Amino acid sequence: MSDTDKPQPDDKPDAATEAPRTPEVDATEDASAAADPDARSRSLLREIASGDALAGVLAVFLAVFVGSVMIAATNEGVRETATYITARPSDFFNALWEAISGAYSAMFRGAIFNYNLTEPAQQWRPLTETLKFAGPLIAGGLGVGIAFRAGMFNIGGRGQMLMAGGAAGWVGFELDLPTIIHLPLAILVGMVVGALWGGIAGLLKARTGAHEVIVTIMLNYVAYYLLFYALSRQFLLQAPGSANPKSLPMKETAILPKVLGDQFNLHLGFVLALVAVAFAWWLLSRSTLGYRIRAVGENPHAARASGINVGKTYTIVMLIAGSLLGLAGVNQVLGTVTSGVSLDLDASIGFDAITVALLGRSRPFGILAAGLLFGALKAGGFTMQTSENISVDLVLVVQSLIVLFLAAPPLVRAIFRLPAQEAK
Amino acid sequence: MSTVTTPTPAESGGLAPDPAVVARKGSGAKKLPIIFGVISALLAIVLLRSGHTGDTTFQLSAETDFVTLPDIVVPSMLTAWLMVLVCVALTAESVRRMLAHTPQPIWIPIAFALAWMTGFLSWAAADERIRVVSLFAGAVALAIPLIFGALGGVLGERAGVVNIAIDGQLLFGAFAAAIAASTTGSPWAGLVAAAVAGALVALVLGLFAITYLVDQVIVGVVLNVLVIGLTNFLFRQVLTPNAQTLNAPEGFNRLPIPILGEIPLVGPIFFRQTALVYVLYAVVALVAFGLYRTRWGLRVRAVGEHPKAADTVGIKVNLTRYRTILLAGAIAGMGGAYYTLVSVNQFNRELTSGAGYIALAAVIFGKWDPIRATLAALLFGFATNLGGVLSAIGSPVPTQFMLMLPYLVTIFAVAGLVGRSRPPAAVGIPYQQQ
Numbered sequence: 001m002s003d004t005d006k007p008q009p010d011d012k013p014d015a016a017t018e019a020p021r022t023p024e025v026d027a028t029e030d031a032s033a034a035a036d037p038d039a040r041s042r043s044l045l046r047e048i049a050s051g052d053a054l055a056g057v058l059a060v061f062l063a064v065f066v067g068s069v070m071i072a073a074t075n076e077g078v079r080e081t082a083t084y085i086t087a088r089p090s091d092f093f094n095a096l097w098e099a100i101s102g103a104y105s106a107m108f109r110g111a112i113f114n115y116n117l118t119e120p121a122q123q124w125r126p127l128t129e130t131l132k133f134a135g136p137l138i139a140g141g142l143g144v145g146i147a148f149r150a151g152m153f154n155i156g157g158r159g160q161m162l163m164a165g166g167a168a169g170w171v172g173f174e175l176d177l178p179t180i181i182h183l184p185l186a187i188l189v190g191m192v193v194g195a196l197w198g199g200i201a202g203l204l205k206a207r208t209g210a211h212e213v214i215v216t217i218m219l220n221y222v223a224y225y226l227l228f229y230a231l232s233r234q235f236l237l238q239a240p241g242s243a244n245p246k247s248l249p250m251k252e253t254a255i256l257p258k259v260l261g262d263q264f265n266l267h268l269g270f271v272l273a274l275v276a277v278a279f280a281w282w283l284l285s286r287s288t289l290g291y292r293i294r295a296v297g298e299n300p301h302a303a304r305a306s307g308i309n310v311g312k313t314y315t316i317v318m319l320i321a322g323s324l325l326g327l328a329g330v331n332q333v334l335g336t337v338t339s340g341v342s343l344d345l346d347a348s349i350g351f352d353a354i355t356v357a358l359l360g361r362s363r364p365f366g367i368l369a370a371g372l373l374f375g376a377l378k379a380g381g382f383t384m385q386t387s388e389n390i391s392v393d394l395v396l397v398v399q400s401l402i403v404l405f406l407a408a409p410p411l412v413r414a415i416f417r418l419p420a421q422e423a424k
Numbered sequence: 425m426s427t428v429t430t431p432t433p434a435e436s437g438g439l440a441p442d443p444a445v446v447a448r449k450g451s452g453a454k455k456l457p458i459i460f461g462v463i464s465a466l467l468a469i470v471l472l473r474s475g476h477t478g479d480t481t482f483q484l485s486a487e488t489d490f491v492t493l494p495d496i497v498v499p500s501m502l503t504a505w506l507m508v509l510v511c512v513a514l515t516a517e518s519v520r521r522m523l524a525h526t527p528q529p530i531w532i533p534i535a536f537a538l539a540w541m542t543g544f545l546s547w548a549a550a551d552e553r554i555r556v557v558s559l560f561a562g563a564v565a566l567a568i569p570l571i572f573g574a575l576g577g578v579l580g581e582r583a584g585v586v587n588i589a590i591d592g593q594l595l596f597g598a599f600a601a602a603i604a605a606s607t608t609g610s611p612w613a614g615l616v617a618a619a620v621a622g623a624l625v626a627l628v629l630g631l632f633a634i635t636y637l638v639d640q641v642i643v644g645v646v647l648n649v650l651v652i653g654l655t656n657f658l659f660r661q662v663l664t665p666n667a668q669t670l671n672a673p674e675g676f677n678r679l680p681i682p683i684l685g686e687i688p689l690v691g692p693i694f695f696r697q698t699a700l701v702y703v704l705y706a707v708v709a710l711v712a713f714g715l716y717r718t719r720w721g722l723r724v725r726a727v728g729e730h731p732k733a734a735d736t737v738g739i740k741v742n743l744t745r746y747r748t749i750l751l752a753g754a755i756a757g758m759g760g761a762y763y764t765l766v767s768v769n770q771f772n773r774e775l776t777s778g779a780g781y782i783a784l785a786a787v788i789f790g791k792w793d794p795i796r797a798t799l800a801a802l803l804f805g806f807a808t809n810l811g812g813v814l815s816a817i818g819s820p821v822p823t824q825f826m827l828m829l830p831y832l833v834t835i836f837a838v839a840g841l842v843g844r845s846r847p848p849a850a851v852g853i854p855y856q857q858q
């Protein structure tokens with residue numbers, strides 16, 4: 001036990017704290033070694049020094065730059081002044097500055113702090129909106145990220161959210177229970193259904209080798225049509241007397257309470273997402289199961305050789321991933337949009353979660369940060385659309401560009417003519 | 425270690441079944457009779473539980489046919505039960521062949537599908553009229569972008585590059601076609617623009633997946649999101665304010681082929697289409713021929729199956745991959761043009777609504793073969809159209825379950841329940857010269 005606690009001097013960077021070093025060591029003992037705080041901070045230092053962090057910052061910079069170009073290119077004022085740019089360049093640059101600064105200041109007002117208002121509570125309201133949007137992104141990002149750590153790509157976030165949202169919604173509007181039972185029950189049912197839906201992909205991979213990418217993509221659509229069916233049948237989810245695919249609104253007793261009072265929309269879902277972050281951190285860095293997950297992710301053959309049941313691990317990972325995306329779905333139905341279950345309850349969070357997990361590098365705290373960033377982009381994007389008339393879809397472009405650039409540091413280096421990094 | 429966060433082990437990359445957990449099941453031949461038995465029984469149960477009287481009319485001719493075939497009127501329940509008997513007989517034949525260890529010829533599943541579908545339709549459409557021509561013509565119409573997309577997928581994956589970005593290529597193709605056809609007034613210009621746009625998405629895919637060795641599935645998924653964001657943004661900022669000049673494309677007109685178009689049943693389904701569809705027929709034939717009968721195809725497949733061996737004999741692996749996915753992207757892009765130049769005639773937000781993912785399903789269900797993938801796409805188009813037709817005549821079958829079918833059969837296919845889908849060996853694995 002004692003000798004496994006110390007990091008070995010010849011640890012390789014990055015992989016060292018993550019990878020199982022010696023498969024023959026008992027799993028429970030080694031799990032504690034992986035979390036040695038000393039080794040962690042040193043690897044963090046190495047990561048920053050190695051230039052990956054720089055490439056990350058530049059990736060964000062590059063994506064925002066492309067976003068700015070798009071804003072400028074589609075701005076009326078900029079295009080008008082561009083026609084006589086040689087005669088009066090100052091007009092052009094003024095218009096350019098106005099378009100871009102207008103967009104980003106609107107984004108800031110919508111995401112963090114609205115300096116146009118006077119009352120402090122109202123000024124800080126955007127920040128609470130950011131947190132509200134971040135909640136499901138974090139929970140969902142964890143669901144995708146944990147699967148990544150086991151070497152699985154969970155594209156099924158949408159389906160898992162839809163199934164979970166539908167189930168939690170049914171509990172939410174159908175049952176009559178006191179809050180103390182109703183709310184936890186609805187959350188639990190949603191997470192369990194999400195877990196089962198995710199678990200299908202894990203089980204199929206474990207039993208038949210079916211690739212989870214294909215299965216989860218297909219399950220998204222199956223879930224969509226299942227929910228569609230349920231929402232068009234009144235004995236299932238559809239509101240009585242309605243022809244629309246929408247359920248009854250949630251009962252008061254099943255709604256996630258607002259955490260900062262009724263003037264803010266921020267609800268308990270964000271707190272639950274934080275709990276999920278803590279849980280994911282504990283799971284991955286402190287538990288035996290987390291060790292197995294990481295071992296399978298690094299090398300399933302070696303993991304199997306050291307006695308880990310790879311198939312079982314796949315199934316469990318997908319159950320956990322599904323439950324976390326289920327939490328994201330629950331968060332939508334019982335917190336953000338409580339007017340009833342609908343087909344767009346996932347609000348594309350299932351796919352956003354992939355970018356969150358990638359940006360957060362599948363580490364729980366990285367996902368927390370990435371979720372906050374994308375939550376801010378989302379909240380700010382809506383303000384940008386209403387006040388500057390710039391489509392909120394710009395946020396989608398910037399998000400995906402960040403992830404693309406981040407995934408290919410050599411490309412970013414080439415663009416900025418940084419020296420190539422030595423192969424690790 | 426890759427800087428991307430997915431610790432997907434290289435040796436099990438791509439979409440191949442994970443060798444670490446492989447539990448091989450028996451061959452597909454044994455499953456066929458079981459599947460037949462199950463779905464025959466399903467039909468029988470449906471008939472028992474909700475039988476109804478009445479006649480079903482099968483209308484075989486379109487209104488404009490030169491030679492009109494007579495309508496066929498049959499008693500619903502009797503026909504349905506008769507077809508159950510045929511299905512049972514075919515199942516028995518399949519079982520006999522299984523026991524005798526003789527191969528299952530292709531006519532058995534085809535005959536089974538026809539009989540089952542006839543029985544099902546005559547039950548579902550009791551007292552109604554099934555327009556056979558429009559049922560199939562609608563299926564073909566829905567399948568066309570899927571076939572383009574599936575061909576793009578097949579080509580890319582045969583060369584070893586996973587193409588999840590089919591949806592992005594369709595969408596960007598549709599977008600480019602709308603603008604080009606609106607500004608030039610020529611649908612052909614739109615088609616070329618669509619091909620270029622699809623190839624452009626493929627180029628980005630190649631840049632990241634081939635040159636920068638980023639996980640191909642991740643690039644594909646992110647590219648789809650990027651294209652959705654980009655086209656939505658430009659649609660709102662540019663296309664909507666200038667809808668008259670930029671989003672009113674000149675579409676392809678229907679162009680019946682003189683003699684072929686007059687053939688009863690087949691003519692109105694396949695040969696009274698637009699020029700784009702005839703282009704598709706040519707593309708299907710060319711891809712199928714090229715992939716299996718030319719030196720180019722041999723090289724593409726070699727690069728996808730065993731890049732190292734291909735490299736050893738002097739094939740430039742990554743150059744071949746680049747060329748192939750550019751071609752694949754162009755083909756998928758043309759599929760996008762179908763939306764804006766034929767079926768919808770203008771661009772809308774997320775116009776393809778995930779058709780690229782059905783095309784991906786067709787690639788897998790079609791076992792990475794151009795002809796089979798085409799047939800799979802047609803089948804998926806048929807399932808979708810049947811759902812629409814049945815709900816229009818007020819049949820008791822829920823549309824949603826018909827629409828779910830393509831995805832379900834794909835899951836069954838990758839799980840090895842309906843034959844086994846084996847992808848090209850090197851798909852998803854970037855190649856680095858040693």
